[in-house]
Amino acid sequence: MESAAIHPDLEPIAFLLGRWEGAGVGGYPTIESFRFGQEIVFEHNGKPFLRYESKTWLLDDEGNMVRPLATESGFWRALPERQLEVVLSHPTGIVEIYVGEVVFHKIELQTDVVARTATAKEYTAGQRLYGLVNGNLMYAYDMAAEGQALTSHLSAELKKVG
Numbered sequence: 001m002e003s004a005a006i007h008p009d010l011e012p013i014a015f016l017l018g019r020w021e022g023a024g025v026g027g028y029p030t031i032e033s034f035r036f037g038q039e040i041v042f043e044h045n046g047k048p049f050l051r052y053e054s055k056t057w058l059l060d061d062e063g064n065m066v067r068p069l070a071t072e073s074g075f076w077r078a079l080p081e082r083q084l085e086v087v088l089s090h091p092t093g094i095v096e097i098y099v100g101e102v103v104f105h106k107i108e109l110q111t112d113v114v115a116r117t118a119t120a121k122e123y124t125a126g127q128r129l130y131g132l133v134n135g136n137l138m139y140a141y142d143m144a145a146e147g148q149a150l151t152s153h154l155s156a157e158l159k160k161v162g
């Protein structure tokens, strides 16, 4: 459905459209740090939202894929005036709603609501900063979880591959 015309409200985040691949580093005060690979796909069908899916995998020191890590999917809803609402679901029993805005090629999101199942880890808030830098998609993700205040969990850089 990529052939549909882009909804005008989507224009500020149209640069996200397509397939991105890259790598990043992760960590948290409560866990060992790690390197990961990632693939992100953003699609649209003419309506004012992007369909979003991310897959990640653990990388060893040589850059080989070891095993799958986190995956997440959802919708990036574009509103007038460059405002965004993002709904994401995680197989770890967490769903989150972000609100934020686009400033040129920079997107800032923070959680408005988080809900989790009885067995999910204690996660209470997230903050994401995405930016287009030299044609690459870079982001940083901070979270509040397991008794920690908002602290860095991930950062990555992805190249457009489709």
Ligand code: HEM
Binding pocket: 026, 028, 030, 031, 034, 036, 038, 056, 057, 069, 070, 071, 072, 090, 094, 096, 121, 122, 123, 126, 143, 145, 146, 153, 154
């Ligand atoms: C690129 C995406 C991500 C990757 C590669 C990733 C990777 C990891 C890894 C390897 C761990 C440590 C082992 C484990 O508990 O499985 C971890 C822990 C954790 N992650 Fe992530 N993660 C990602 C995204 C997220 C997101 C979006 C959330 C929240 C919605 C999240 C919340 C957590 C929590 C709560 C822990 C547990 C920390 C602890 O046990 O003290 N992660 N993550």
